[in-house]
Amino acid sequence: MSAAQQNALPFLPADLAGQVAVVTGAGGVLCSELAGALARAGMKVALLDLDPAAAEAVAARLREAGCEAMGIGADVLQRDSLEHAAAQIAATLGPCTLLLNGAGGNHPKGTTSKEWLEPGDLADASLTSFFDLDPAGISFVFNLNFLGTLLPTQVFARQMLLPDGRARAGASIINVSSMNAFCPLTKIPAYSAAKAAVSNFTQWLAVHFCKTGIRVNAIAPGFFLTAQNHKLLFDEATGDPTARAGKILAHTPMGRFGEATELAGTTLWLASPAASGFVNGVVIPVDGGFAAYAGV
Numbered sequence: 001m002s003a004a005q006q007n008a009l010p011f012l013p014a015d016l017a018g019q020v021a022v023v024t025g026a027g028g029v030l031c032s033e034l035a036g037a038l039a040r041a042g043m044k045v046a047l048l049d050l051d052p053a054a055a056e057a058v059a060a061r062l063r064e065a066g067c068e069a070m071g072i073g074a075d076v077l078q079r080d081s082l083e084h085a086a087a088q089i090a091a092t093l094g095p096c097t098l099l100l101n102g103a104g105g106n107h108p109k110g111t112t113s114k115e116w117l118e119p120g121d122l123a124d125a126s127l128t129s130f131f132d133l134d135p136a137g138i139s140f141v142f143n144l145n146f147l148g149t150l151l152p153t154q155v156f157a158r159q160m161l162l163p164d165g166r167a168r169a170g171a172s173i174i175n176v177s178s179m180n181a182f183c184p185l186t187k188i189p190a191y192s193a194a195k196a197a198v199s200n201f202t203q204w205l206a207v208h209f210c211k212t213g214i215r216v217n218a219i220a221p222g223f224f225l226t227a228q229n230h231k232l233l234f235d236e237a238t239g240d241p242t243a244r245a246g247k248i249l250a251h252t253p254m255g256r257f258g259e260a261t262e263l264a265g266t267t268l269w270l271a272s273p274a275a276s277g278f279v280n281g282v283v284i285p286v287d288g289g290f291a292a293y294a295g296v
């Protein structure tokens with residue numbers, strides 16, 4: 001049994017039952033798990049993903065387990081697509097009270113080959129240096145992570161508000177930032193800056209919405225093993241940790257990667273007004289101590 005399984009959640013907040021959660025990127029590794037945790041807490045969950053089959057596969061598993069869930073194809077960068085999904089959700093499950101902005105990720109064209117620029121590197125055409133970074137790659141990453149958080153918020157926060165402009169009881173937004181928003185990781189300037197923007201936006205929106213009653217917080221996952229980063233962390237041929245994975249583990253005081261289930265407790269705590277009703281505008285690291293460790 002892994003350390004994460006030993007820490008299986010001993011509680012589910014009771015006040016979430018019957019409320020409607022919308023989770024973007026819900027076909028992916030981390031957010032499928034978080035959607036499941038919200039569903040097990042009794043929420044009616046709409047799982048949105050660019051890949052409708054991935055979203056529906058997760059929803060089907062949740063329905064088999066007795067939960068209420070629907071999978072929907074939606075692009076977090078297309079307002080029309082989000083509006084279409086929002087109308088379907090409102091008609092089927094009811095208005096959204098919790099939005100979990102989980103869709104996000106990096107792009108190779110926003111990534112340098114090496115950690116440092118060293119003398120001689122510019123003569124090596126095989127390297128992608130800082131000077132070679134493609135604006136299209138940078139825009140992709142900024143759009144997916146930042147605009148892909150802002151646009152769903154515009155669409156689904158509307159459903160949280162009653163006609164008098166006050167929020168439904170329990171209305172809340174949880175963004176997914178990253179530990180690299182606190183201190184940028186080498187090689188991925190676009191992703192680090194885009195997640196810093198998500199953290200900053202979390203604070204801005206918490207202040208902007210506070211008179212309505214909508215709370216806005218974020219989780220900042222450390223290193224979790226997913227399809228997205230598997231190639232970066234393990235040698236495909238041998239299955240051994242790469243040099244980068246070794247550095248990550250050496251910089252993680254707890255000495256291991258996180259498991260998706262270990263984000264569930266923080267998510268449920270932030271979602272539940274009974275548990276965290278006075279928590280607003282925070283970004284919670286869930287990273288085995290990575291962000292706290294200076295390295296010596």
Ligand code: NAD
Pocket residue numbers: 024025026027028029030031048049050051054074075076077101102103104105106144148176177178179220221222223224225226227228229
């Ligand atoms: P993942 O790639 O498994 O899941 C991301 C999902 O988002 C995919 O199912 C993808 O289809 C979907 N998606 C992509 N573009 C979309 C779009 N335009 N519209 C709708 N859906 C879209 O990634 P993951 O590792 O589960 O990451 C989930 C979130 O956690 C992301 O925001 C990621 O940046 C963040 N994060 C992950 C880690 C980690 O270690 N995996 C660490 C920190 C933060």
